[in-house]
Amino acid sequence: MNSFYFDVAHLLSGSLVLxxxxxxxxxxxxxxxxxxxxxxxxLSLSVAWQAFAQDAPHLYITAAIALVxxxxxxxxxxxxxxxxxxxxxxxxxxxxxxxTMLVGISxxxxxxxxxxxxTPAGDRFSxxxxxxxxxxxxxxMLMIVTRRNAISQVIGFMSLENGLMLAAAGAKGxxxxxxxxxxxxxxxxxxxxxxxxxxxxxxxxxxxxxxxxRFRGERR
Amino acid sequence: MRSFPFDPTLxxxxxxxxxxxxxxxLRDWRLAARINVLACFLSFCLALSLLxxxxxxxxxxxxxxxxxxxxxxxxxxxxxxxxxxxAGYIQHETEIGRLTPRLLRFYHAMYQFLLFGMAxxxxxxxxxxxxxxxxxxxxxxxxxxxxxxxxxxxxASWKYMMLSSVAIALALFxxxxxxxxxxxxxxxxxxxxxxxxxxxHAATLDPPLLSLAFLFVLLGYGTKVGLFxxxxxxxxxxxxxxxxxxxxxxxxxxxxxLYSVIRFKMLLAGNPHxxxxxxxxxxxxxxxxxxxxxxxYRRRDIKRLFGYSSxxxxxxxxxxxxxxNPLANFxxxxxxxxxxxxKSGIFFMVGHISQAKGSQKIADIRGLTESHPFLGWGLLxxxxxxxxxxxxxxxxxxxxxxxxxxASHPWIILLxxxxxxxxxxxxVLRVCGMAFGKPTGRQEPIxxxxxxxxxxxxxxxxxxxFLPHALVGWFxxxxxxxx
Numbered sequence: 001m002n003s004f005y006f007d008v009a010h011l012l013s014g015s016l017v018l019x020x021x022x023x024x025x026x027x028x029x030x031x032x033x034x035x036x037x038x039x040x041x042x043l044s045l046s047v048a049w050q051a052f053a054q055d056a057p058h059l060y061i062t063a064a065i066a067l068v069x070x071x072x073x074x075x076x077x078x079x080x081x082x083x084x085x086x087x088x089x090x091x092x093x094x095x096x097x098x099x100t101m102l103v104g105i106s107x108x109x110x111x112x113x114x115x116x117x118x119t120p121a122g123d124r125f126s127x128x129x130x131x132x133x134x135x136x137x138x139x140x141m142l143m144i145v146t147r148r149n150a151i152s153q154v155i156g157f158m159s160l161e162n163g164l165m166l167a168a169a170g171a172k173g174x175x176x177x178x179x180x181x182x183x184x185x186x187x188x189x190x191x192x193x194x195x196x197x198x199x200x201x202x203x204x205x206x207x208x209x210x211x212x213x214r215f216r217g218e219r220r
Numbered sequence: 221m222r223s224f225p226f227d228p229t230l231x232x233x234x235x236x237x238x239x240x241x242x243x244x245x246l247r248d249w250r251l252a253a254r255i256n257v258l259a260c261f262l263s264f265c266l267a268l269s270l271l272x273x274x275x276x277x278x279x280x281x282x283x284x285x286x287x288x289x290x291x292x293x294x295x296x297x298x299x300x301x302x303x304x305x306x307a308g309y310i311q312h313e314t315e316i317g318r319l320t321p322r323l324l325r326f327y328h329a330m331y332q333f334l335l336f337g338m339a340x341x342x343x344x345x346x347x348x349x350x351x352x353x354x355x356x357x358x359x360x361x362x363x364x365x366x367x368x369x370x371x372x373x374x375x376a377s378w379k380y381m382m383l384s385s386v387a388i389a390l391a392l393f394x395x396x397x398x399x400x401x402x403x404x405x406x407x408x409x410x411x412x413x414x415x416x417x418x419x420x421h422a423a424t425l426d427p428p429l430l431s432l433a434f435l436f437v438l439l440g441y442g443t444k445v446g447l448f449x450x451x452x453x454x455x456x457x458x459x460x461x462x463x464x465x466x467x468x469x470x471x472x473x474x475x476x477x478l479y480s481v482i483r484f485k486m487l488l489a490g491n492p493h494x495x496x497x498x499x500x501x502x503x504x505x506x507x508x509x510x511x512x513x514x515x516x517y518r519r520r521d522i523k524r525l526f527g528y529s530s531x532x533x534x535x536x537x538x539x540x541x542x543x544x545n546p547l548a549n550f551x552x553x554x555x556x557x558x559x560x561x562x563k564s565g566i567f568f569m570v571g572h573i574s575q576a577k578g579s580q581k582i583a584d585i586r587g588l589t590e591s592h593p594f595l596g597w598g599l600l601x602x603x604x605x606x607x608x609x610x611x612x613x614x615x616x617x618x619x620x621x622x623x624x625x626x627a628s629h630p631w632i633i634l635l636x637x638x639x640x641x642x643x644x645x646x647x648v649l650r651v652c653g654m655a656f657g658k659p660t661g662r663q664e665p666i667x668x669x670x671x672x673x674x675x676x677x678x679x680x681x682x683x684x685x686f687l688p689h690a691l692v693g694w695f696x697x698x699x700x701x702x703x
Contacts, residue, residue, distance in 0.1 A: 118431070191381060194381065
């Protein structure tokens, strides 16, 4: 594999991890949406580069879906929902920014250690890609766990899903990648419509035990 | 050349898909309910014919083998009896105005679509198709759980959707890793995602990648099985949706997710250098049993109570497959089949009970054996079966699991028994309160369709007294396959 191809792929997937870390510390709705747009753009570039480097034209479709759907349509829709539902500008996180970032950094380290040990050393191209993809997935999960607000949870989920697309695009010759990206687009559309229709602003976890009991249908 | 001109595998998918499409446009809900039953009956006949028709070679996308045929027949059967129950259930729901004809159109279409998704997941000969169809089936149930549009139902389906989306994502990552583990040995392209070629090349797959893949698959599909600590969606989803859906969720969808885990476990068994999945499954199964058993005590909602009981039983089955010896595998399969029959039967009773009382709260339900004798005694019989009392079949399967593991893991089995006992008393405590005592609340008789429940409970009873030789041979053969 040409080392230039590898370097660019490395740069792009590394930037995706960086964008994931940036998502972690955003505490304003609009800033979060901007960073997510950046995240989706980087993913789109990265998948397009894989399509070029692997000579797999079908991956351009996945890149195009990422660009149109995730970098344009979803952020625009979410902005309108935020305005319509009057969601608070400041987002709450469960833990502070500092501890969350520390956990995030250790998750990146963990995924590097795990993947570099488990993948065959010969296949550098997909190996590094996989390590970064796992990091993005773990960071997405961290974001879902540490956020209370439905919109930021959805953004966490979408960043997680971007990590999956990175992994799938990096697996050489994997079939069904395009179909999978379409399936995820449908899923995300569902979720976003769900937020809008049911006006879900907050996740239903709260320290107020009465509220929890009521939502669980368990109050006498 | 196939000697037999009729191939039921494709029709098993065409019938539910076509009827889903048809039902989506049918306005008359009474007719729709009948067509739903008819389509389910046809699927059941087709699934039975799989047993008789000589089996074709695994195809490009679909396959039938000794393992999935058990699940297919069971799914089609419970799908059919549940459609019978559903016809009576929705009639009542429409009369009291909880469901409108428009929602019912959606409901029937989704019911068939769910069966389609599950059949495709079971038949798939491709790990990508498996993933996509499990996703389809899950999303369908998410929509069904939220169908009543109450705050609780929406909260339950939102929680279910978020958790299962993350699970879907993890399962996909596991699928990608499996492909990466295989593409060196099997070759690039669709071949490296096909079950049949993965199994023939199992020994040459890349061991560390395959181990990592299994962990992600276990987390992903394990969430849908309801394994502790990934079970949080399950009680809510069972409690807030329509009861026929609770029956299908517990009886079928959990099994389909379990099937996916077992398939990947089989793949690992073919490779000597990977991590051994047995201890992981034993630990998760045991933790699930213990956790769910203790959670049974503080329940106040009847459907939630049996939701936790489903978690417990999924733990038992996972535990059995984790033990992994032929007897335990046999017992695990048997337990899975009997649990499906019993639990969906219980949900048939629970559905009628909550309609008769107008409430799902355990506190509102008393003295059922006096006010509604059939429902009261039915619930009691179902509960005795589910806690594993003889002469019901679940006693046999639980006994086999315990005896198969006692020699190799005595301490673990003791903990497992503790879990079973705690669950036993928890359920008896709650159900006796509902079945006996002085009746409270509404006492008007209600129109009950007894047939589905009677078929299920009689089947479970028969299995406990006498297992037909053909069935034993069939399950034993499948258990051999599992290793």
